[in-house]
Amino acid sequence: MTNKLRLAIVGAGPAGIYAADILLKTEKKFDVSIDLFEQLPAPYGLVRYGVAPDHPRIKGIITALKDVLDTGDIRLFGNVYFGRDITLDDLKQHYHAVIFSTGAIRDAALDIPGIDLPGSYGAADFVSWYDGHPDFPREWPLTATSAAVIGNGNVALDVARILAKRADDLLPTEIPANVYEGLGVSPITDVHVFGRRGPMQVKFTPLELRELGELNDVDMVVYEEDFDYDDASKLAIETNKQVMVIDKIFRKWRDEPQTGASRRLHLHFFAGPVEVLGTDAVEGFRYERTAPDGEGGVRGTGELREVAVQSVYRAVGYFGSPVDGIPFDERRGVIPNREGQVLDDNDEQLNGVYATGWIKRGPVGLIGHTKSDAMETVRHLVNDQASWWSPTHPSEQAVTDLLASRGVQFTNLDGWHNLDTHELGLGEAVGRTRVKVVARDEMVEISTGDLPSA
């Protein structure tokens, strides 16, 4: 049995980085050498490209992730796309095992008429735009005066908040220059958020809800008809501290007079999505009024309502993407697995192949949850030593040579430090903490030292 584990991890989001960290700290009978492959020239996944720019405390988790990468025990191969630049067969020749931590970046579908009309967007695409993801268009058509956001989770609130917020109030954050300019010319006056269930059944958290009420020049609008609580809601307020706080926040808004702000953020509950209206582009949103079903859920009432909007954002969840050559559960959008051990079509364990994070569990949960995911996966990986692969080229140089021979322009940890320093420098020059570089070729050029730093 080998006394060394050469491990590949695919995906340098929090799940992949935590898995590396936990493995390095785990008591084990073998040495570990880890190569982390990331399709972007920058690590940190959705912490960099999902978490809202005006949430600096959460973005700050990057500092802890950076410390892990900087321990010196992990090699980062950035700008390397698994399935194109490197394959499962390659990994089997160079490593004893692989952990996939490829996360999720696309929107779950919402199957209602009109959802594909111009002006109807997925929240994930908008998030990728405002967080400066290099694989998404640089331009975003912010021409609507009224927008609908479908969903009642924290991502829906992120989208609504960024749409309603003044661009100048986002300037102290790391938003890229094109995003500041785009938001700066938005004529929006009204953002309507729609949830199918009641205000006491929302999925968002109190902190994110309260924040909406603190936006400059934005009035919160809630509708009294939504607050006629049923017994299940009353019980939830009495027994669940989070729901109690949410109720308190709503009470404040229900009591407060409008200030005449130039933008309004409306929260509509008991509103099930029915149709995006319009012929050539979005002109409105139709929803059905729902009512409590007495069991904590809701039922349709048949009463249809419409609101005139020129854009619709569906924030109904993220969805994982298949990974080349690896089984995929099309229904759940995850790699099928048992506690992180990847399973084939017959539910048999695939030797040497593991999963962690959102691609293992599905796209729900906070960054912290990916740590417990990683612990479980790493425990199995360590215990499965007898079934690891037997690589023919296990040297560290061999994989570098392979990528170079294919002409892959990969970046490394030093390259990320170059890019990081460059972005911080861009920020410092204009009195901001950071300004993100968005274009992939520019990110690679700065990483590899082909451009002068700021």
Ligand SMILES: Cc1cc2nc3c(=O)[nH]c(=O)nc-3n(C[C@H](O)[C@H](O)[C@H](O)COP(=O)(O)OP(=O)(O)OC[C@H]3O[C@@H](n4cnc5c(N)ncnc54)[C@H](O)[C@@H]3O)c2cc1C
């Ligand atoms: C809009 C939004 C806001 C959020 N806000 C918060 C918040 O405020 N607080 C909080 O705790 N959590 C928040 N989360 C949740 C948090 O981002 C996730 O829990 C976490 O990022 C999941 O980690 P992960 O590593 O599994 O996936 P990801 O973060 O998605 O990382 C996956 C990585 O794999 C890479 N990858 C994918 N495919 C390939 C491939 N083929 N080859 C190479 N690399 C690949 C991707 O580029 C990415 O870097 C938010 C999520 C979203 C979507």
